[in-house]
Amino acid sequence: APSGASIGMWAKGLWALLAALRAGWCLLPQAGYLHPDEFFQSPEVMAGDILNLQVYYPWEFLSTSPCRTVVFPLMTSGVTYWVIKSLQQLDLCSSCINSYILLVSPRLLFTVSSFILDYSAYRLAPSWEADPWKALLLLAGSYVTLVFYTRTFTNTLEGLLFALLMVLVSSRKSDGNLAVPTSSPLIGIITTAGFFNRPTFLAFALMPLLYWAGIIANSQKSITSVINHFLKLILCACFTAIVFIMADTFYFTSMDLDNLYSIKKGSLFNVLGQLNEKVIVTPFNFLRYNLNPHNLALHGCHPRVTHFVVNGVMLFGILHILAVGAGFKMLKKYIHHVIRARSHCQGSCGLLVLSEGNPTLLLFYFVPLAFLSLFSHQEPRFLIPLILPLVLFSTSQHRAVKWKHVIVIFNVLGALLFGCLHQGGVIPCLFHLEQLLHSPESLNHTRHYTLVFAHTYMPPRSLLNIKKRDTYIEVIDMAGSEEETFCQTVEHQASNSTCNDCHVFVIIPGTVRAMIRNCDVSFKNETLIFPHLSMEDPPQIPLLFSGKWRSQLGLYILHLDRDQ
Secondary structure, eight states: OOOHHHHHHHHHHHHHHHHHHHHHHHHSOOOOOOOTHHHHTTHHHHHHHHSOBOOOOOGGGSTTSOOSOSHHHIIIIIHHHHHHHHHHHTTSOTTOOSHHHHHHHHHHHHHHHTHHHHHHHHHHGGGGTBOHHHHHHHHHTOHHHHHGGGSOOHHHHHHHHHHHHHHHHOOBOTTSOBOOOOOHHHHHHHHHHHHHHOTTHHHHHHHHHHHHHHHHHHHOSSHHHHHHHHHHHHHHHHHHHHHHHHHHHHHHHHHHHSOTTOOOTTOHHHHHHHHHHOOOOHHHHHHHHHTSHHHHHHHOOOOTTHIIIIIHHHHHTHHHHHHHHHHHHHHHHHHHHHHTTOOSSOSSOTTTSOSSSHHHHHHHHHHHHHHHTTSSOOOGGGGGGGHHHHHHHHHBTTTTGGGHHHHHHHHHHHHHIIIIIBTTTHHHHHHHHHHHHTSHHHHHSOOEEEEEEOSSOOOOGGGGOOBTTOOSEEEEEOTTOOHHHHHHHHHHHHTOTTOSSEEEEEEEEGGGGGGGGGSSOOEEEEEEESOOBOSSSOOOHHHHTSTTHHHHTOEEEEEEOTTO
């Protein structure tokens, strides 16, 4: 049998390989397109503000309905784009700004930041009776880490802040006993920052904060010490909130004045005057919008059990099922003890501070899941912060070992589906169009380009790398429009007599390409981008086993023939 040292070396080597895969796949880059929010809640907005590119501003970032803080987009995509812009202005990189750099640079920052998860798992594992390296392998090998945590989602930041919060509240001494957390100010800062990033962070922070409060209450000898800890937390939380409110108010007020980056000397007093008139608290606007059932219905309604029954399994597979089984056992045992009036924990600690970490970890997992299930709009990415408590629980008492082959197959398939196939033609298509629009032939002769996207996810305009002053390019996003509406738009573009040197491209998945045959148009040429899987317009299974399988898993770029 191999020694413990050799197993440890093997685990470290495999983790290093998975870490390299995470970084390398980011740089490749990943072609899968998970959800429009990965672009339209950070990179797209910052590309318009900092690089002055043509972009589509989502409603959450309009001054009329500010529902998202600008602080985190500025700290992530904003910083990377500012560095790129500075390098170009200093003539250190004349061709720095292109679709590849615009896509990969913010993702790379998120990928580097994702190792906060690994650090947190390694730090927390001994405290929760889990093996550190097994926890790291399970975490680094999860397709959620490889795909979701390398994308520019606010959910990714929510997961990283949740991990840091768990580290801060789980302090233990070398002998394994609970230590008094001395990081009350940091806990206050992270909780408030998480709330401004996504107000749903409070659902994730609830159990760590209760756990921390239980430790403080049980370890302090005087009420003064307890109050001192809570005052530090509250003061730092308030200070952090003021910083976010000031930054958001300045940003959204400046949008009304013209442009955030063109404030003239002497107009600063006008800005400060408007700041006093209108204070913007984005999380409250977010909650006001999302607590309205009619608004949530616009984004899609799901059964309340979707997170529990579908999304948890889709993200975490057998790990979620094992946790559900253990949760039911724990609940049954607890109810049995209550009925018999026998509790193993004396005092006021309840279920929170126990010598055995597993029940608490299950609460860290299921309490946020339960709160998120109260809302009718339920997407899988909302649950990605839960990967850390789930991994720690699964590696304690060697629960996941017997399922290792199932776990490996599940994560390989998940990585291929979401990292490569899902809407996988949209980003390569934008790369292709960006090269076409910036080709010497296009730059030397002024041409008008119209790009019609149909039955794809919303295309991020920033990846086309078009300056706001360049008005010769029009993007028409038809989303999942019906055939009649689609044909009317395409035929109108084909018969537009007011434009002489116009080029119209229609971008459409192969699964609905037949729709265009009913339109009275013809095409000069076509380009097939492979692979592309549209779950909204799924491929026909029989055609996948025929000669047309590439078309079913492809995205077409059709060049309209306006001469006919």
